[in-house]
Amino acid sequence: MTAQRQQRNISGSRPLFRRVFAAIALAALMMPPVVSRAATTGRIITDRFSGLAIDGFDPVSYFVDGQAQLGLPDYEAAQGGVVWRFRNEGNRASFLAHPEVYGPQFGGYDPTDVARGVTVAGNPRFFAVIEERLFLFSREESRDAFKADPARYLARAEARWPALQDDLPE
Structure with a gap:
């Protein structure tokens, strides 16, 4: 591969990487916050996923x-x-x-x-x-x-x- 083609491949992949990263970050920001179904406490054994005692x-x-x-x-x-x-x-x-x-x-x-x-x-x-x-x-x-x-x-x-x-x- 020539130096010119290598440079083109490197510089061409960066904008794509930036666009993918920006899309992922934007999607994460737009997701609704996760709300627990129950307030949990360490003083009573509680399932950390369901919030159930x-x-x-x-x-x-x-x-x-x-x-x-x-x-x-x-x-x-x-x-x-x-x-x-x-x-x-x-x-x-x-x-x-x-x-x-x-x-x-x-x-x-x-x-x-x-x-x-x-x-x-x-x-x-x-x-x-x-x-x-x-x-x-x-x-x-x-x-x-x-x-x-x-x-x-x-x-x-x-x-x-x-x-x-x-x-x-x-």
């Missing part, structure tokens, strides 16, 4: 049905800075009347990890209802250890939770 599981179903069940979009409620889903209107009303009873303890963080001084998100599928309170665990082994001696883990977790909670984003 405890991945959209119905917190009341753990008590009523004894199992983890997904809530429905028709029965949502905002409480504690996050959006909760429920299976039916009765569960929704019960939760709104007593969120401190039905909401997961430690914001849904694994109490065995909280007892160790760290915050690890609980999985809504690994749960236990102990002393009329809901606890979520990050893994089955944590749940089994907790259920074997809940008093030991609860004493440690409750002592460490205030400091850990202060470090979580609001």
Whole structure:
């Protein structure tokens, strides 16, 4: 390739690159801003994509049905800075009347990890209802250890939770 052709190819590609870059930048500026469906907080386990507390599981179903069940979009409620889903209107009303009873303890963080001084998100599928309170665990082994001696883990977790909670984003 001659020097003259090389120069023509280099100078010819720059305007094209600038036009493509300008078009992309303009398109990005014209896009509507992304609006979150829910205000989220680090103090309650919330799905970062959907904004739903405890991945959209119905917190009341753990008590009523004894199992983890997904809530429905028709029965949502905002409480504690996050959006909760429920299976039916009765569960929704019960939760709104007593969120401190039905909401997961430690914001849904694994109490065995909280007892160790760290915050690890609980999985809504690994749960236990102990002393009329809901606890979520990050893994089955944590749940089994907790259920074997809940008093030991609860004493440690409750002592460490205030400091850990202060470090979580609001």
